Amino acid sequence: MKYHDTPHQAIKVAGKLTRVKKIAILQAGAPGDFIFTLPALEALRHTYPRAEIVLLGQNWHAAFLRGRPSPIDRVVVVPACQDAHATDHRDLEWFFAHMQAEHFDLALQMQDGSRGISAFLLRLQARVTAGYDAPDGPQLDRSLPYTPFQHEILRWQEIAALVGAATETNSQPELIVMAKDLEESLRVVAADSCPLVVLHPGSDDPRGRWPGQHFAAVGDALAREGMRIVITGSEQESDLATQITRQMRASAQNVAGKLSYAGLCGLLSRCRLTIANDAAIQQLASCVGSATIGLYWCVNMLSGGPLNRLRHRPFISWQLDCPICGHNQLYERCGHLASLITDISSDEVINGAWELLRA
Incomplete structure (x- = not known):
């Protein structure tokens, strides 16, 4: 059965399956990718309340979800995604043999529509497969064509709907914060009476990074009014966080690379x-209750921006041309990594911050 007309038609005709005891979710990506799937996973849990939902993911998924209430019952680490370990052919053969012995009723692909991902899903030998089809790859039982410029939360809700999961278009991801999360954060950032503001200047794509001096200006403005500034990031982003700390006149605590997810x-x-x-x-911040300001290139806003404005303010750059060579970046990169969001001013972000803090 194929659903290649439109996403809305697919959602309308795709039905719930019977006798579903076990569901595999392939989502072996980064933490941010997992966050976007949460509303779809909640919908699957609601639709198939007695089924075991197994996440095929990375080591970090297993550590993060251990003991944490979530739609996921169990995590199986995909060999190719184990941290710093090369995978040989024997690892994958062992993995697929064990996954086929699980006898999954459903297998959903919540990564992308590449040919390799579809082939991987089919090797699980689930009763029904669903996800995005690659034009030149093997076809899944229930599928949609992959399209760009769609919000990631809605994208994965559409995939869940292919197997009958009812979804809400305004779903906000939610995570349960555990005592161990707070204990780790308190070991690194001790409690005091000052309100905390986090600056997170890193980004996987350098073109979507706001200039460090702008972050520093915002941090200084908020620190002058009694806010405690903490700068976060990955270990690879520690130099960037250090640079902003040095640019600030007020004191700020740099914890880049010092916290687990x-x-x-x-x-x-x-x-x-x-x-x-x-x-x-x-x-992630909105999941756990923080108000947020997001600084977005327009394409990133379309795919990952906040779905409401009650406690969240996005600031958007509509710059499409590379500031170095003038090449339009909408459909094809030129290779330069210059920021495309420099036209967002620190003053408008400071004003937005005070609007949220006073609310």
């Missing part, structure tokens, strides 16, 4: 405000 959840749950140019961090 669970510890970052704990820290963000303690924050009054999170300011980031990474859509995944903005979504």
Whole structure:
């Protein structure tokens, strides 16, 4: 059965399956990718309340979800995604043999529509497969064509709808913050009486990074009014965080590379405000209760921006041309990594921050 007319038609005609005891979800991506799938996973849990939902993911998924209430019952680490371990042919053959012995009723692909991902899903030998089809790859049982410029939360809800899961178009991801998350964050950022504001200047794509001096200006403005500034990031982004700390006149605590993903959840749950140019961090912060300001290139806003404005403010750059060579970046990169969001001013972000903090 194929659903290649439109997403809306697919959602309308795709039905719930019977006798579903076990569901595999292939989502072996980064933490931000997982956050975007949460509303779809909640919909699957609601639709198939007695089924076991097994996430095929990475080591970090297993550590993060261990003991944490979520739609996921169990995590199986995909060999090719184990941290710093090369995978040989025997690892994958062993993995697929064990997954086929699981006898999955459903297998859903929640990564992308590449040919390799579809082939991987089919090797699980589930009763029914669903996801995005690659034009030149093997076809899944229930599928949609992959399209760009769609919000990631809605994208995965459409995939869940292919197997009958009812979804809400305004779904906000939610995560349970655990005591261990807070304990880790408190070991790194001790409690005091000052309200916390997190600045997260990193981004996987340098073209979506707001200039460091702008982050520093915002941090100084908020520190002058009694906010405690903490700068977060990955270990690879520690130099960027150090640079901003040095640019600031006020003191700020640089914790880049010092927190696990669970510890970052704990820290963000303690924050009054999170300011980031990474859509995944903005979504994570909103998941755990922080107000947010997101700094977005227009395409990133379409795919990962906040779905409501009650406690979240996006600032958007509509610059499409590379500032170095003038090449339009909408459909094809030129290779330069210059920022495309420099035209967002620090003053408008400061004003947005005070609007949220006073609310």
